[in-house]
Amino acid sequence: MQLYHHPCSLNSQKVRLALEEKGVDYTSFHVNPILGKNMDSSFFRMNTSAKLPVFKNGSHIIFDTIETILYVLYLSFTIEICIATTTRIVFMVLGNGFLKRTKGVLYYSDSSFFCKIFVSKTCVPIGHISESDTHPESRYIERIAVVSVGNDSFSNQEVIEWMQKIQQWNPKYFTLLHIPDKHRLYVSKFIRKVVIARMAESPDLASAYHSKLREAYETEEKLKNADLVKRSTESLVQLLDEVERKLNDTTYIVGDEFTMADATFVPVLARLVLLGLEDEYISCRPNIADYWGLVQQRPTYKKVIGKYFNGWRKKKTLIKTWGSLHIRNLLKRY
Numbered sequence: 604m605q606l607y608h609h610p611c612s613l614n615s616q617k618v619r620l621a622l623e624e625k626g627v628d629y630t631s632f633h634v635n636p637i638l639g640k641n642m643d644s645s646f647f648r649m650n651t652s653a654k655l656p657v658f659k660n661g662s663h664i665i666f667d668t669i670e671t672i673l674y675v676l677y678l679s680f681t682i683e684i685c686i687a688t689t690t691r692i693v694f695m696v697l698g699n700g701f702l703k704r705t706k707g708v709l710y711y712s713d714s715s716f717f718c719k720i721f722v723s724k725t726c727v728p729i730g731h732i733s734e735s736d737t738h739p740e741s742r743y744i745e746r747i748a749v750v751s752v753g754n755d756s757f758s759n760q761e762v763i764e765w766m767q768k769i770q771q772w773n774p775k776y777f778t779l780l781h782i783p784d785k786h787r788l789y790v791s792k793f794i795r796k797v798v799i800a801r802m803a804e805s806p807d808l809a810s811a812y813h814s815k816l817r818e819a820y821e822t823e824e825k826l827k828n829a830d831l832v833k834r835s836t837e838s839l840v841q842l843l844d845e846v847e848r849k850l851n852d853t854t855y856i857v858g859d860e861f862t863m864a865d866a867t868f869v870p871v872l873a874r875l876v877l878l879g880l881e882d883e884y885i886s887c888r889p890n891i892a893d894y895w896g897l898v899q900q901r902p903t904y905k906k907v908i909g910k911y912f913n914g915w916r917k918k919k920t921l922i923k924t925w926g927s928l929h930i931r932n933l934l935k936r937y
């Protein structure tokens with residue numbers, strides 16, 4: 604499985620948090636949208652919206668953030684395995700883990716356990732494995748049955764409703780509005796040049812590249828529309844207030860366990876901090892402020908976001924991207 608993403612992309616952070624929380628193994632490919640790497644024809648041909656993230660499992664490609672997270676939930680579930688040894692039958696109920704198929708052989712793994720499960724069929728839908736899927740030649744696996752689908756089971760409607768509610772807030776205009784005009788216009792101009800250069804290289808993709816050019820001009824126009832910008836801020840405030848009220852009764856958004864609703868929400872808070880808006884939006888909401896302190900302790904947060912944006916690392920990440928952008932611009936390497 605491959606994930607095309609970037610640490611700066613808020614939607615990428617959501618999907619990566621989900622993958623890391625669920626311990627799903629994947630190959631990571633960085634595609635830096637600030638350098639216009641999402642316009643490279645190799646990526647653009649697969650995804651003409653050029654948006655991140657893109658999740659690929661064989662021929663199955665998912666472009667939508669929520670759909671990807673639901674798919675991640677589908678991949679992680681609890682299985683019950685009965686292993687027969689020569690002396691005794693060991694009965695195990697394994698926690699959230701991950702099933703991976705390689706050439707018809709199914710592997711189960713989580714951080715503490717790894718085993719090979721032989722299956723007879725070439726394609727057993729993950730989540731629907733039954734005893735009959737055990738390979739007759741398997742000497743070790745006596746019985747395999749799916750016990751449940753994840754801890755915060757993907758049928759948990761409340762989690763899904765929160766994910767959708769959080770996803771409704773589009774960070775694009777809000778973020779651009781908080782970047783100084785000079786920097787924003789510099790990046791925007793650079794991206795337009797990248798699109799034109801890629802269009803010349805791949806004329807068969809010209810109409811899709813044209814759409815991206817149009818989108819870039821429209822974005823600049825929309826940023827002049829005070830009403831749109833105001834609405835984006837209002838919907839953020841509404842979302843934060845709603846989460847603040849919810850956290851009166853629970854540690855995390857849905858109950859006392861970290862769920863995919865949290866994986867969707869944490870990057871929103873990280874974005875506010877990155878933009879230097881912590882006091883205005885987080886610190887003034889006591890429940891969210893505590894929650895923010897708590898989620899930053901999670902190893903998955905540190906891996907996906909903290910590693911790039913905590914303290915001095917934020918400067919390092921931004922200088923690296925900004926430096927590459929300047930060099931490419933100076934050398935006219937679009």
Ligand SMILES: N[C@@H](CCC(=O)N[C@@H](CS)C(=O)NCC(=O)O)C(=O)O
Nearest residue numbers: 612613614636653654655666667668
């Ligand atoms: N359809 C995607 C949209 C994701 C999205 O807007 N991604 C942003 C980054 S967070 C992006 O890639 N922007 C680059 C561009 O529009 O060219 C979803 O809802 O999951």
